[in-house]
Amino acid sequence: MTRAGYKQxxxxxxxKTYSTVTRQMPGVIFLCMLLILWQVLSQAIGKPYLxxxxxxxxxSLWENRREIFLVHLPATMEVVAIGGVLAVLSGSLxxxxxxxFPWLKRxxxxxxxxxxxxxxMCIAPAFVLWFGYTVKMRVIVVILxxxxxxxxxxxxxxxxxxxxxxxxxxxxxxxxLQIFSMLKMPTxxxxxxxxxxxxxxxxxxxxxxxxxxxxxxxxxxxxxxCMMNLDAAGLLAPLxxxxxxxxxxxxxxGMIERRVLYWQE
Amino acid sequence: xLCFEHVSFTYPGSEDAIFRDFSLxxxxxxxxxxxxxxxxxxxxxxxxxxxxxxxxxxxxxIDGTPIPEKKNFASYMPQQDLLFPWLSVEQxxxxxxxxxxxxxxxxxxxxxxxxxxVGLAGWEKRYPRELSGGMRQRVSFARxxxxxxxxxxxxxxxSALDSITRxxxxxxxxxxxxxxxxxxxxxxxxxxxAVFLSEKxxxxxxxxxxxxxxxxxxxxRERTREMLLRPDIAELKEQLIxxxxxxxxx
Ligand SMILES: Nc1ncnc2c1ncn2[C@@H]1O[C@H](COP(=O)(O)OP(=O)(O)OP(=O)(O)O)[C@@H](O)[C@H]1O
Ligand SMILES: [Mg+2]
Numbered sequence: 001m002t003r004a005g006y007k008q009x010x011x012x013x014x015x016k017t018y019s020t021v022t023r024q025m026p027g028v029i030f031l032c033m034l035l036i037l038w039q040v041l042s043q044a045i046g047k048p049y050l051x052x053x054x055x056x057x058x059x060s061l062w063e064n065r066r067e068i069f070l071v072h073l074p075a076t077m078e079v080v081a082i083g084g085v086l087a088v089l090s091g092s093l094x095x096x097x098x099x100x101f102p103w104l105k106r107x108x109x110x111x112x113x114x115x116x117x118x119x120x121m122c123i124a125p126a127f128v129l130w131f132g133y134t135v136k137m138r139v140i141v142v143i144l145x146x147x148x149x150x151x152x153x154x155x156x157x158x159x160x161x162x163x164x165x166x167x168x169x170x171x172x173x174x175x176x177l178q179i180f181s182m183l184k185m186p187t188x189x190x191x192x193x194x195x196x197x198x199x200x201x202x203x204x205x206x207x208x209x210x211x212x213x214x215x216x217x218x219x220x221x222x223x224x225x226c227m228m229n230l231d232a233a234g235l236l237a238p239l240x241x242x243x244x245x246x247x248x249x250x251x252x253x254g255m256i257e258r259r260v261l262y263w264q265e
Numbered sequence: 266x267l268c269f270e271h272v273s274f275t276y277p278g279s280e281d282a283i284f285r286d287f288s289l290x291x292x293x294x295x296x297x298x299x300x301x302x303x304x305x306x307x308x309x310x311x312x313x314x315x316x317x318x319x320x321x322x323x324x325x326x327i328d329g330t331p332i333p334e335k336k337n338f339a340s341y342m343p344q345q346d347l348l349f350p351w352l353s354v355e356q357x358x359x360x361x362x363x364x365x366x367x368x369x370x371x372x373x374x375x376x377x378x379x380x381x382x383v384g385l386a387g388w389e390k391r392y393p394r395e396l397s398g399g400m401r402q403r404v405s406f407a408r409x410x411x412x413x414x415x416x417x418x419x420x421x422x423x424s425a426l427d428s429i430t431r432x433x434x435x436x437x438x439x440x441x442x443x444x445x446x447x448x449x450x451x452x453x454x455x456x457x458x459a460v461f462l463s464e465k466x467x468x469x470x471x472x473x474x475x476x477x478x479x480x481x482x483x484x485x486r487e488r489t490r491e492m493l494l495r496p497d498i499a500e501l502k503e504q505l506i507x508x509x510x511x512x513x514x515x
Pocket of ligand 2: 308
């Protein structure tokens with residue numbers, strides 16, 4: 001690259017970070033204002049068991065930090081990780097099979113899009129009936145929450161390949177496996193990341209709800225026990241952790257995505 | 266020698282035949298342009314040659330061997346460059362060889378050689394998004410060369426480019442062909458482009474296509490744009506345009 005070109009790129013990059021900051025500014029300011037309003041309001045009302053102030057939530061988090069971070073967060077993370085990985089694996093497998101066998105796609109795809117509208121959270125109690133208050137039950141909830149998203153997104157990714165590209169590869173003598181691995185997989189990669197980005201928060205939500213239904217440990221369980229004790233600040237503290245956890249995972253994913261999809265505009 | 270004999274073809278599931286009892290002979294080593302109005306079947310002609318479609322009747326042979334038995338004789342360059350954005354320029358050019366599982370070092374060497382040929386030495390590690398439209402077409406041409414066929418099938422390779430880039434690529438392609446031992450079949454809409462580039466012009470006639478009209482271009486091997494102003498060339502262009510027009514109004 002020429003020196004001038006390099007400088008231009010640097011300038012463009014700086015402009016970009018600058019504009020990211022300015023773009024996010026209104027959101028940050030608005031969030032701060034909301035927090036201040038919340039603090040003022042809860043002090044004005046003066047009933048911390050109904051509306052705890054944000055500071056008291058932080059305080060509760062600090063007081064119970066050992067229990068939250070050493071016992072409950074790892075328990076939740078375990079469910080999110082196992083469930084998330086299994087959802088991605090099984091979803092990918094189904095997407096690949098549907099792409100390979102068109103008859104399977106014709107059989108499954110309509111059902112898959114249709115089942116996406118079922119709120120899995122609401123049938124979660126049924127899993128308690130079948131599997132009891134076990135890790136297995138919670139993992140299954142997380143899998144079901146994400147399975148369809150992964151399958152449908154990834155399949156759509158495979159299907160988005162331009163037929164001209166497939167034909168071009170065929171004129172070079174490529175077989176189906178080569179067309180799949182050299183063309184369809186890379187084409188579907190951005191769709192795969194989209195699916196992951198949707199799945200991360202939903203895995204966390206799914207795990208928390210499943211724990212809420214009943215579990216020995218986990219942030220959902222902790223939150224629920226605080227509710228039983230009318231400890232509103234304690235109820236909200238783990239939610240703060242869950243949100244931070246999901247945001248962190250998404251940021252990490254974003255970094256990986258930029259690495260892997262380096263070739264995108 | 267490329268030979269179509271009494272070829273009839275209809276797309277599966279379609280009513281209208283594209284070719285009916287169509288025959289064509291083309292010598293080795295020429296630069297032959299194919300023109301015809303839009304939708305007349307030019308791309309279909311290439312698809313038949315590629316083996317992407319099979320004719321319902323008739324035969325297509327190269328030096329007497331039917332196409333299904335020939336391998337890698339034709340390299341197809343599509344209308345859009347269709348470069349893979351996740352592959353570097355070099356990897357894109359190597360693609361046909363990678364698919365044939367040729368040794369990596371050989372592929373790389375060949376790709377570099379081809380990139381040098383198309384004037385893109387030093388660009389091998391870049392990605393397609395960093396290239397201009399004209400450069401992308403040249404990469405696509407290098408990839409076509411890497412596919413190794415003796416017959417190059419170029420389907421309107423310059424139609425998406427602006428006129429200046431287009432003119433310079435035409436001159437460039439003509440120059441390439443002068444140094445390559447290849448037969449080129451070149452599809453275009455553009456009469457001037459056909460005249461400037463080729464030794465012979467085929468106009469597809471009839472709908473479905475039943476035959477063709479051949480024109481020899483009386484220009485020397487080394488040619489310049491100014492020669493297009495010669496009276497005999499101007500007359501040839503007029504003839505071609507008149508023929509295309511009468512085809513279009515039929
Ligand atoms: N896959 C297909 N299935 C059915 N019909 C097709 C298919 N591809 C092309 N056709 C039809 O065949 C006819 C010839 O198409 P073709 O692409 O060969 O035309 P063309 O001469 O290359 O046109 P253009 O100059 O616009 O590229 C058109 O009428 C088109 O509608
Ligand atoms: Mg065409």
